[in-house]
Amino acid sequence: MDIVTxxxxxxxxxxxxxxxxxxxxxxxxxxxxxxxxxxxxxITLIGSLPLGVLIALGRMSKIKPLAWLMRLYISFMRGTxxxxxxxxxxxxxxxxxxxxxxxxxxGPYDLGPIHIEIGxxxxxxxxxxxxxxxxxxxxxxxxxxxxxxxGQYEAAEVLGYTNGQTFMRIVLPQxxxxxxxxxxxxxxxxxxxxxxxxxxxLAEMFTVVKQIVASEVSMVPFILAALVYWGxxxxxxxxxxxxxxxxxxxxx
Amino acid sequence: xxxTKTLVDLQHARxxxxxxxxxxxxxxxxxxxxxxxxxxxxxxxxxTLLRCCTLLExxxxxxxxxxxxxxxxxxxxxxxxxxxATLARARTHFGLVFQNFNLFPHxxxxxxxxxxxxxxxxxxxxxxxxxxxELLKKMGLEGKENMVPCELSGGQxxxxxxxxxxMLDPDVLFFDEPTSALDxxxxxxxxxxxxxxxxxxxxxxxxxxxxxxARDVADHVIFMDGGVIVEQGLAKDVIDNPQHERTRxxxxxxx
Ligand SMILES: Nc1ncnc2c1ncn2[C@@H]1O[C@H](COP(=O)(O)OP(=O)(O)OP(=O)(O)O)[C@@H](O)[C@H]1O
Ligand SMILES: [Mg+2]
Numbered sequence: 001m002d003i004v005t006x007x008x009x010x011x012x013x014x015x016x017x018x019x020x021x022x023x024x025x026x027x028x029x030x031x032x033x034x035x036x037x038x039x040x041x042x043i044t045l046i047g048s049l050p051l052g053v054l055i056a057l058g059r060m061s062k063i064k065p066l067a068w069l070m071r072l073y074i075s076f077m078r079g080t081x082x083x084x085x086x087x088x089x090x091x092x093x094x095x096x097x098x099x100x101x102x103x104x105x106x107g108p109y110d111l112g113p114i115h116i117e118i119g120x121x122x123x124x125x126x127x128x129x130x131x132x133x134x135x136x137x138x139x140x141x142x143x144x145x146x147x148x149x150x151g152q153y154e155a156a157e158v159l160g161y162t163n164g165q166t167f168m169r170i171v172l173p174q175x176x177x178x179x180x181x182x183x184x185x186x187x188x189x190x191x192x193x194x195x196x197x198x199x200x201x202l203a204e205m206f207t208v209v210k211q212i213v214a215s216e217v218s219m220v221p222f223i224l225a226a227l228v229y230w231g232x233x234x235x236x237x238x239x240x241x242x243x244x245x246x247x248x249x250x251x252x
Numbered sequence: 253x254x255x256t257k258t259l260v261d262l263q264h265a266r267x268x269x270x271x272x273x274x275x276x277x278x279x280x281x282x283x284x285x286x287x288x289x290x291x292x293x294x295x296x297x298x299x300t301l302l303r304c305c306t307l308l309e310x311x312x313x314x315x316x317x318x319x320x321x322x323x324x325x326x327x328x329x330x331x332x333x334x335x336x337a338t339l340a341r342a343r344t345h346f347g348l349v350f351q352n353f354n355l356f357p358h359x360x361x362x363x364x365x366x367x368x369x370x371x372x373x374x375x376x377x378x379x380x381x382x383x384x385x386e387l388l389k390k391m392g393l394e395g396k397e398n399m400v401p402c403e404l405s406g407g408q409x410x411x412x413x414x415x416x417x418x419m420l421d422p423d424v425l426f427f428d429e430p431t432s433a434l435d436x437x438x439x440x441x442x443x444x445x446x447x448x449x450x451x452x453x454x455x456x457x458x459x460x461x462x463x464x465x466a467r468d469v470a471d472h473v474i475f476m477d478g479g480v481i482v483e484q485g486l487a488k489d490v491i492d493n494p495q496h497e498r499t500r501x502x503x504x505x506x507x
Contacts, residue, residue, distance in 0.1 A: 155354035160372040252357035
């Protein structure tokens, strides 16, 4: 007996999945969605982690208008629903420039069984996530940077370090250790927040699962999705605890 | 032996924080090989003086130079500072030991010592490591090179901080109350190290509340109160036989 029939039999016996929707079909579709979920997750991190640094530096800048602008930005991004931000960004080309959204949407790019989202929906979604998460990261960075005692800067200054050397060698490594727990929270939240992409009907895992639930009248996909998200957050927790261990050799 | 060379020359230093005038026309000269102790009551401006000398604060008025490196000139009562390169050059002339050590907590003892020589002075790593081992031995910290500061006692941390400052071969070493964060037992070890540096004719300016130590180790003592130098002179004279009423009451209450 091959694995496909085994899984399908299991689905039929224990999950009440009838012939129309087999467990393997369900898992395949969820897997496709999961790839998009991963895309959103990693693209958001790659974009928002560095963008947050810039925003934090702007927020702490001596140039007052810049500092105020960044404050306003952070306040707005944290003060309005991410879901609303995603929709707003999605519709901007249409309302501002009258561009037909279907024209922008070049759709998924198929690589055999895997399809990769590259269209406007995906782009808008990632822009929204990056802009939103960068605001949260910026505040975490700022808290971390401001928690480093003045004495560290002064010791470095007297020893002759340049400002750049002081930041890279003395401040940043200590900031990273201090902000890891807060960053961990955000990363775990992001794993689950990717599901908000359903408002743009982007085919990430939650959107896919929601569609299957609606068409097949079965709660099983929801339960499986919950387990997958939980599994992913546990992976994230594991990775974060490894990084924390790496920095555990000292305390201050 | 008798030729003298002025390493630190501060003249007519003025510094205010808002309308709080903390330094009022302070002048000090430190000769090569001299140990100068600065004593005085809390809030008298001792730390501010040291911070101005080490470029952590900028003077409002006055001139400051290290040997022939002019940090600031006095122009009509205003301190006019040199450019960035001059200040960077000035920093190679002095070291500073802080009250609360300010070691880099994420670096091992060895890295604390060699990082500045390597990154700032471009010293080859082998040379820096060799020198670090010598200094650790001198500071009584043999075998501690792979520890991080949080694994050391306060006294040991302060001795690492002294070694870190010495790694850069400063002409003069400033200390701001190097033992006041330490209990008496740990204080001893740090004072012993400073005393041995004095015996090697290291030029030092030490803000301290340890009167006996100041009397024994320092050549000269300055008593500061309210932003002015109230009294100065040979260490034994000032501490054993103060001339000024304020000095007398300060020393009397201290002991
Ligand atoms: N950064 C600052 N901003 C405002 N006021 C300051 C600052 N630093 C010091 N002062 C003030 O300057 C005065 C002198 O302070 P300073 O720290 O130089 O005294 P001190 O002699 O070192 O005293 P202590 O023995 O307590 O260390 C105090 O009135 C203090 O409040
Ligand atoms: Mg002080």
